[in-house]
Amino acid sequence: MASDQSNNQSVERAASVLNAFLAGRPELRVSDVAKATGLGTSTASRLLATLESLDFVERDPISGLYRLGTAPITLGGVALNQHPVHREARQIAQDLAAVLGLGANVAVRRGDTMFYLLNFEGRNAPRSFVLTGQRKPLHATGIGKCLLLALDPAERRAMIPRPTGFTPYTITEHERLDEELAVAAHRGYATEIEELALSRACVAAPIRDASGTIVAAISISGPLSVIDLPARQDELARVVIESADSISVGLGYVGPVGPHGSLGSSVPPQAQGPAAPVGQGRG
Template identity: 35%
Template sequence: MSNGTAERGTNGVQSVDRALGILERLARAGELGVTELAQEMGVHKSTAFRLVTTLEDHGLVEQTEERGKYRLGMGILRLAGATTARLDLVQEARPVCRQLATATGETVNIAVLSDASALYVEQVAGSSALQSHNWVGQHIPLHATSNGKVLLSGLPDDELASLLEDLPSYTELTITARDLLTAELEKVRDEGYAVAVDELEVGLTAAAAPIRSAHGDVIASMSVSGSTYRMSGDALDEVIAHLREAAAEVSRRLGWVGLH
């Protein structure tokens, strides 16, 4: 690494550290001016002003009616709310996931939309899932998985369009044609669940159902996955029945009272 690159990296980390310092100071004091922030942090006033302006652009701080004073902005609540919602989701889903894993003997996962992929946030292995891979914290493609299809099915058309532009193939059964995937998502909306058989990995079958917020929005997906050999025919139908009931239970725990 060149000295110039190292210096930029160091300066970048220092800026992040200082920006976090501003947020912490505002959290303690309530309101502070740029001069006060500069003095407390031991930096030039122009540096403090630049950092505060950047934070303001992102809604993390805002000016009070008294010009020159800053306080934490509504963006902080948005970030905190997203974290709280995810924690609530996992907390409410965990016991239901355990029951579903016991009932089906297969691996149960909870996934949420994360940029252009699905992010696993919870997993419970069933009795048939010997040495199951831990997917928590990992991202998977949307179009080639049952979880992904469910998450896509809950998006408005304008958001959905940008996510259907690049559909790489993982197996011979992966849906890569945009019109076919659009039809598949319509089927997911109508039936209330999605299935992916050998689409991400040959020998792997998964079914997923939506988890809804109190407002009815699809905020997560619950899936049951296992060997294609085991999860086929009547066995798959039975898994889907258990799955839909479990996903609806988590939705009810989150405040949803509607019927699919």
Template identity: 50%
Template sequence: MATTPPNQSIERAAAVLGALGASDGAVRASDIARAIGLGTSTTGRLLATLESLEYVRRDPETQAYSVGRAVLELASQGLNHNPVHRESRSAAQELAHRVGLTANVGVQDTASCIYLCHFEGSLAPKSHTMIGMRQPMHASALGKALMLDLSEDERRALLGDDLARYTDHTITTHDALTADLVASAGRGWCEENQELALGRFCIAAPIRNASGRIAAALSISGRLTQLRDRDLDSLAEDLIEVADRISVGLGMISAVAH
């Protein structure tokens, strides 16, 4: 079956929005043009169209561009249409408040984990949100929880043979990843101990849907210094209980055999 050729204008507009999203703040048109490899005049026309549709916003004083209202509204609608987000939002927020740490909900998108929910407890304030950001599956507790039901062959097909190293603690072989996930399945939760970033510790548990399949994962994370004196078993029990409650909300009505 013939495939529809890509629309160049839409691709270029998406590139502009991607450049804005990747920036640390408002960006000049010339910087956007340089980032996406287009001429300044072409980029200017794209920005003018996107501004008229409120997908970008131009500061009247600096003339720099940032993401506009329409993008934020569309992102909010996308989250509200997602059943996992709707079911887990309140539970994850309560968990973060109760334990004082960060609570996240993530889902799989091809070979990455994407954050759907991000809530901060009193011990883990951040200046940014993690919603929409990606994490590698093999180096994050959320990603590991999402892969608990996969065989090693399925994980190899998903991740490829080479697993990227982020710190000296990162698991970089499939044999080691399999052993880690077998241990995780036995206790009901996954661990990430400085595998993605030094000083970071995270535990995660799977969230299942009505068919019993893993649909998402819930995590608690924080700095090692924040978790050193915590009762990890008690924290994991709280995490699993909340994940199971979300699973029931998604329609799961029976235990899953391992």
């Protein structure tokens, strides 16, 4: 039993060392890792040496600073390739970004945050970094709002007791959030306009699995001046809903059953229109 506890503690310490690199600084000294983890300097140094031998971290031979190595990339790639939502969504999201010139993102819920499984940036919405693997708040994002539709108001309040404000436009009152989600549920998509970051907006739609449960969401995002929601919201809503439809079908979702036993479209009437440039909705 003592041996098991010691092994568990070693794993936890190694994980805490790796997590120290998630705080934003790409390179750390041994003392930085020790401070971030609460470990002694000698313990942090030994763990870093072991992780370096396994390619989880690497040490710059000139500065002596540590950064994440290639092993986490390998594990992340395998995890993504094995995730059913990622498999079904990757090509659809890539096509969206290419055709629209905007960002296309897919995320799932992990606790009280949304977790990006993938993102592609179109020519009009470039980024110098990838969103994959990052976490963002549920209540301040279009994807997050879609994921919150899987919960009832009581569950939402328990999960996010005090919604944090990030900009002057963030919804921080539960009653307003309930109203926003009711609108999103009715029309089949959610929007976010400068609620997480100024000058950016998105349109998102929920993705369902074979049981009909919302398991992920997809969004189209970009700078306000490019996404131009006042003029393009209906168009982008139709495209993102049909893209979510395609991914859901790939996951085994057959859609709501109509009054005569036929499958009904998940695209609400107000979002329907001419065929979208990408995505194959059930129609």
